[in-house]
Amino acid sequence: MSQNQPHKLFLLDAMALIYRAHFAFSKNPRINSKGLNTGVMLGFTNTLMEVLTKEKPSHIAVAFDTSAPTFRHEQFEPYKANRQEQPEDITVSIPWVKEIVKAFRIPVLEMDGFEADDIIGTLAKKAERESFTVYMMTPDKDYGQIVDDHIYLYKPAFMGNGVDVMGPKEVCAKWDIEHVDQVRDILGLMGDAVDNIPGIPGIGAKTATKLLKEFGTVEELIKNTDKLKGKQKENVENFAQQGILSKELATIKIDVPIAFNEEDLRYDGFDEEKLRAIFNELEFRTLSNRIFKDEGKKAVIQKNEQLGLFGEAPSSSPASEIEFEEESVNTSAPVVPDTIHSNLHHYHKIKGKDAIEELMEYLMVQKVVCFDTETTALNAMEAELVGISFAYLSGEAYYIPCPADQKETQAILELLMPFFENEDILKVGQNIKYDLLVLKNYGIEVKGALYDTMLAHYLIEPEGKHSMDWLAEQYLNYKPVSITELIGKKGKNQGNMRDVDEDEVTSYAAEDADITLRLKEKFDPLLKENELENLFYKVENPLINVLTDMEFEGVKIDTDSLAELSQALEEESIAIEKRVYELAGVRFNLASPKQLGDVLFEKLKLDPKAKKTKTGQYATGEEILSKLADEHEIAQAILDYRQMVKLKSTYVDALPTMINSKTGRIHTTYNQFVAATGRLSSINPNLQNIPIRTERGREIRKAFVARDENHVLLAADYSQIELRIMAAFSGDESMIEAFKNGRDIHATTAAKIFQVPLEEVTSDMRRKAKTANFGIIYGISAFGLSQRLSIPRGEAKEIIDAYFKEFPAVKEYMDGAIEKARKDEYVETILGRRRYLRDINSRNQTMRGFAERNAINAPIQGSAADLIKVAMIDVHNWMKKEKLKSKMILQVHDELVFDAHKDEVEILKENIPGLMSNAIKLAVPVEVEVGLGKDWLEAH
DNA sequence: GCGAGAGG
DNA sequence: CCTCTCGC
Numbered sequence: 001m002s003q004n005q006p007h008k009l010f011l012l013d014a015m016a017l018i019y020r021a022h023f024a025f026s027k028n029p030r031i032n033s034k035g036l037n038t039g040v041m042l043g044f045t046n047t048l049m050e051v052l053t054k055e056k057p058s059h060i061a062v063a064f065d066t067s068a069p070t071f072r073h074e075q076f077e078p079y080k081a082n083r084q085e086q087p088e089d090i091t092v093s094i095p096w097v098k099e100i101v102k103a104f105r106i107p108v109l110e111m112d113g114f115e116a117d118d119i120i121g122t123l124a125k126k127a128e129r130e131s132f133t134v135y136m137m138t139p140d141k142d143y144g145q146i147v148d149d150h151i152y153l154y155k156p157a158f159m160g161n162g163v164d165v166m167g168p169k170e171v172c173a174k175w176d177i178e179h180v181d182q183v184r185d186i187l188g189l190m191g192d193a194v195d196n197i198p199g200i201p202g203i204g205a206k207t208a209t210k211l212l213k214e215f216g217t218v219e220e221l222i223k224n225t226d227k228l229k230g231k232q233k234e235n236v237e238n239f240a241q242q243g244i245l246s247k248e249l250a251t252i253k254i255d256v257p258i259a260f261n262e263e264d265l266r267y268d269g270f271d272e273e274k275l276r277a278i279f280n281e282l283e284f285r286t287l288s289n290r291i292f293k294d295e296g297k298k299a300v301i302q303k304n305e306q307l308g309l310f311g312e313a314p315s316s317s318p319a320s321e322i323e324f325e326e327e328s329v330n331t332s333a334p335v336v337p338d339t340i341h342s343n344l345h346h347y348h349k350i351k352g353k354d355a356i357e358e359l360m361e362y363l364m365v366q367k368v369v370c371f372d373t374e375t376t377a378l379n380a381m382e383a384e385l386v387g388i389s390f391a392y393l394s395g396e397a398y399y400i401p402c403p404a405d406q407k408e409t410q411a412i413l414e415l416l417m418p419f420f421e422n423e424d425i426l427k428v429g430q431n432i433k434y435d436l437l438v439l440k441n442y443g444i445e446v447k448g449a450l451y452d453t454m455l456a457h458y459l460i461e462p463e464g465k466h467s468m469d470w471l472a473e474q475y476l477n478y479k480p481v482s483i484t485e486l487i488g489k490k491g492k493n494q495g496n497m498r499d500v501d502e503d504e505v506t507s508y509a510a511e512d513a514d515i516t517l518r519l520k521e522k523f524d525p526l527l528k529e530n531e532l533e534n535l536f537y538k539v540e541n542p543l544i545n546v547l548t549d550m551e552f553e554g555v556k557i558d559t560d561s562l563a564e565l566s567q568a569l570e571e572e573s574i575a576i577e578k579r580v581y582e583l584a585g586v587r588f589n590l591a592s593p594k595q596l597g598d599v600l601f602e603k604l605k606l607d608p609k610a611k612k613t614k615t616g617q618y619a620t621g622e623e624i625l626s627k628l629a630d631e632h633e634i635a636q637a638i639l640d641y642r643q644m645v646k647l648k649s650t651y652v653d654a655l656p657t658m659i660n661s662k663t664g665r666i667h668t669t670y671n672q673f674v675a676a677t678g679r680l681s682s683i684n685p686n687l688q689n690i691p692i693r694t695e696r697g698r699e700i701r702k703a704f705v706a707r708d709e710n711h712v713l714l715a716a717d718y719s720q721i722e723l724r725i726m727a728a729f730s731g732d733e734s735m736i737e738a739f740k741n742g743r744d745i746h747a748t749t750a751a752k753i754f755q756v757p758l759e760e761v762t763s764d765m766r767r768k769a770k771t772a773n774f775g776i777i778y779g780i781s782a783f784g785l786s787q788r789l790s791i792p793r794g795e796a797k798e799i800i801d802a803y804f805k806e807f808p809a810v811k812e813y814m815d816g817a818i819e820k821a822r823k824d825e826y827v828e829t830i831l832g833r834r835r836y837l838r839d840i841n842s843r844n845q846t847m848r849g850f851a852e853r854n855a856i857n858a859p860i861q862g863s864a865a866d867l868i869k870v871a872m873i874d875v876h877n878w879m880k881k882e883k884l885k886s887k888m889i890l891q892v893h894d895e896l897v898f899d900a901h902k903d904e905v906e907i908l909k910e911n912i913p914g915l916m917s918n919a920i921k922l923a924v925p926v927e928v929e930v931g932l933g934k935d936w937l938e939a940h
Numbered sequence: 941g942c943g944a945g946a947g948g
Numbered sequence: 949c950c951t952c953t954c955g956c
Contacts (some may be wrong), residue, residue, distance in 0.1 A: 041955090194950040233950060248951075487956080547951060589956085591954095591956070592955080592956055593942090593943055593944070593955095593956080594943090595956095612944090613942080613943070615941095615942070615943085617942090617943080619943085620943085620944085621943075621944065621945085622944080622945070623949070642944075642945075643945085643946095645954090645955090646944080646945055646946065646953095646954075647946085649951090649953085649955080650945085650946065650954060651946085654953085656955090662951055671951095674952095675950060675951065676950080677949080677950060677951095678950095679948085679950065679951075679953055681950085681952070682950065682951090682952080683951095683953090685952090685953085686946085686947085686951080686952045686953065688947060688948070688951075688952080689944095689945090689946040689947035689948080689951080689952065689953085690947075691946060691947080692946095692947075693946085693947085697946080722948090774949090775949095776951095777949075780949085784949095834941080850949095853949065854949070856949085857949040857950080858949080858950090861948090861949065861950060863951095864948095892947075892948070893947085893948045893950090893951095894948070895948090
């Protein structure tokens, strides 16, 4: 065999896997029509199939114990005597399992006088010498002693735990020992109740570890009892022999007289006829369909052939070389992703009270359960439930259809209520806020901690895609059933989940829950590695509940005043449009920047050096038109027209159409996954860009009103929060000083950079300083500042130089941030939220510059986001604790808006600023301003 | 997909 | 610097 071909040997401990399957099915036994309990056979076959498809061993064997006594019984009579009588189901199942293994054309290894451990231990060591990578598949911890550079302990997935592959490092870490050999010493000292290995009395896992750290082996310990004290000394001395014997019993033999013959263990595919016959006998119809179905067969068998694994596939196939150079099973991803057809799973449809109640019994004893709702709409506030899926074991999921009859659905939910309201079960979901909101509309308040896989990935890879399909492919090499297959492409003609065949929805929904759960397993270690656990568990996940409540509440708008405004804007914009055509001397589409550009710069020739956009059009942006406005009436008219059209189309006319017919209010959706800096964003509609700067814009703000006469709007906003964070991070004395004394920060900045007393700061100086302050936060350049202030680049540079001279710590901080980014390729916020800046070392000036500005801006903008997120959680919890009637309804980056009950205005005003200021401790005072009013403009 | 403009 | 929505 050439070195190019894979040497990947899997050795399975049949007995251990059989016991495992037995216990997995002991709660709900599977009895076939002949009264045979087939749970063990099914569980074992599934595990075997999973190994073959997922890990693609080149060689494989299954080892069994025999009933003959082994050398261990001869050494120590009570060995394994403790073990209860083997359950009858297992005794009956063993011959079946052997037949199944044989039908897979996998060798069955057994030898009188030796246990499966010894056979596996011996073969593992022999195979390693033949340059195999060996995986010992067993949940039995004793095998740790055999683990070596190329021998791994492969614990199959079980009860919610994913596959666990342990090399020497992991084994040593698990027991806190120096060398894997010491697994024997540990077991020798502490004993093993299951196998009735006695050990030394009074020594458990902890003491064993401690003693071995000092003495290394059982033998050395016994020689040095003089270094022990008291009862421990006595025990070790009195039971020395028993300790030595225990170690011997726990030692897996590696010199069993068994030959290692490579060719015998090579896996060549299964015997279809035989396997079919066995499955028929056992009545494994689903499994049979899956394996023998044309698609399934292709996936299982041909995939392997492609990889050059089986038969006479050429050994020089480049794909196979690349594919199998990998050492670790986790990285040897197959080329073709698994799908619902090729992957092993059990997806069940659960219907009827009895079945649901039975499922509930299982759910209620879990610690971690994933669920997912299927609905009729994308908008959670308008969606009806079509079904709910649950998963708590990888590869296993349940789907409960919910009928269109809402009474029946309500009755189903009644049965599920104890699960959703259980405080102790971790609820896992992909974009779980959606599901919470759907359920909330059915009157269900989901309680207990949440775990959103989308959110997990957002923290791990802030700028990545977080859709389930994408994550499944990336992390699980799995291609889920696509939603378009079920309900068609997005858009007008997209079907409704309600109309899809129930079995198809079952597969789809159950798969979603299953995948989500499996993603969690992948993300857990990544969150830990990147130190994101605190942010994830303490901030982002708890925030989901806050956002759910806010979205559920929504906000009231005054449609009458908007209708009036619409009318006024309509008339005025038509008048201005007319005026523009008069001035231009031609009619054209004013709403088309392309046509406008041609009219302004080709026909009217307003600017011979007119700038163009990257697509070759003339640029007609606000900045450009503003410059022309002094000389040309048309420019100002266009600006006015644009403003009116913008306000009308984006707000005045759009908002009333977004009112929910049931609640009469507007419910935005807060997106927790899109802003790379950690901010929230708001869509459908975006309530984070409601106008405020212009007179007309403020009219729109006035239309956001309190819920009724008993309420007012209360707005609380952080004052200069990003600048304060900059001051705190840089530690700049004079900036911190200004904040501590509550001075006008922009005026103070102006006084410093223009070298005048505070009283002599003009409004123009203040404006420039204010722009400079914002620019600093954005990691600005002299060019950027000159643009914003419409001043020459040289003057802008002078301002920046003066700024850095007056605030030297700010300059240092900025340089340090870029330095850190260059080293780590990421920057982070106060709570450790990361932003990766992989272009920071790019040779492309533009890309590098962009990354450098981000290195400065991201930690500041992101820390401000961290702060308000924590504040939202704190305020929300406080309001809940106080059982207030008032509701938090909006968040606009540095501002929170409340629908405040008039009776509670005082208590809110007293508590909210403090909760917001103290959410995270900063080295500068954090100020919060509170306003009240019947509408948002007045409150702000 | 882009330009423009609303917000922070 | 970060978004979202509109109309072309």
